[in-house]
Amino acid sequence: MTDYYKGYRISKSFIGFAVRYYYRYKISLRDLSEMLQDRGLSVTYETIRNWCQTWGPVYARGIRQKRGSAYKDKWHIDEVRVKIKGEVFWLWRLIDSEGEEIDVLLQKRRNAKAAIRFLKRALKKLGMPPRVMVTDKLRSYKKAHRILLKSAEHRSHKRLNNRIENSHQPTREKERQMRGFKSLPSAQRFLSSMGAFLNLLKVGRYKQGAKEYRQRFIQSINIFNEIVTSYHHYAK
Known part of the structure; x- marks a missing residue:
């Protein structure tokens, strides 16, 4: 199976990496552009912004489907x-x-x-x-x-x-890093997606031993990578 989404010239693994880092960590689009450049991929921060706007909600939906609704009561x-x-x-x-x-x-x-x-x-x-x-x-x-x-x-x-x-802390931190949200729809879309990413990827490093933490972290990354590779193209 090809490693490219239909209509994209960049590997889906790079797109997934950029989107995952942006939603999970307090990192700017320009920082991500530099990180990808360090890995041999030259893309602008505006390209990464488009990836995040397009694929962030798609991956978030995939995360919710994978994890289901087994919340505590x-x-x-x-x-x-x-x-x-x-x-x-x-x-x-x-x-x-x-x-x-x-x-x-x-x-x-x-x-x-x-x-x-x-x-x-x-x-x-x-x-x-x-x-x-x-x-x-x-x-x-x-x-x-x-x-x-x-x-x-x-x-x-x-x-x-x-x-x-x-x-609320991750929202405040991301809001400062983004220098404020730009509109109500984009803020709602971003924050809804960020919650799904954090549910999967923020595995609680202070709540468990180092070995269990590494295992859970690797498992969460594997789940996310499965979601990234499961899409052949983007369809609304």
């Missing part, structure tokens, strides 16, 4: 302020008790209607409610719990939600 939910071209939005994030990102959604509001919309989307994706939902003291969650998640235990305390507070 304890949800942590939070929202963080994001500014795009001077306009304030709220990034709603949902993770499970292991730190796996279930969903993210950028919305203009931080109210009960926005909370309900976000949780409806998550329920549709997973098909079942959580056993426990953990939130901060935002009152909007109480209404969302009453309407959508009556069967779940609702724990509302600021310190209980430290896990998801930490999960």
Whole structure:
């Protein structure tokens, strides 16, 4: 089987490498261009940008299909302020008790209607409610719990939600490295894809011994490479 995507002159392994590094690490497009040059491949940062915009969501979809929806039944939910071209939005994030990102959604509001919309989307994706939902003291969650998640235990305390507070950190770091997000659709597309990449590739180096960490890391890379090679061409 050819190692090239239809319509591309660059090997799919190089494209996969560039896209994986951009979504997984705090690295710029220009840095990636230099790294590929060091490996004998001369491409501009704009070419890499196009690869990431085209293939990032495709690979993210492949990751989700490979991993399925086997999330833990304890949800942590939070929202963080994001500014795009001077306009304030709220990034709603949902993770499970292991730190796996279930969903993210950028919305203009931080109210009960926005909370309900976000949780409806998550329920549709997973098909079942959580056993426990953990939130901060935002009152909007109480209404969302009453309407959508009556069967779940609702724990509302600021310190209980430290896990998801930490999960915002990669977004903040990438936002600074990118010098801000450029538009709402592109930010939503990028952050949704980044969550899938981190779920697969960020294997928790501080939670296990060195041997187990290496094994899990190699396994995650192998899964990603299988996804990269499984596509023959890009079709929307």
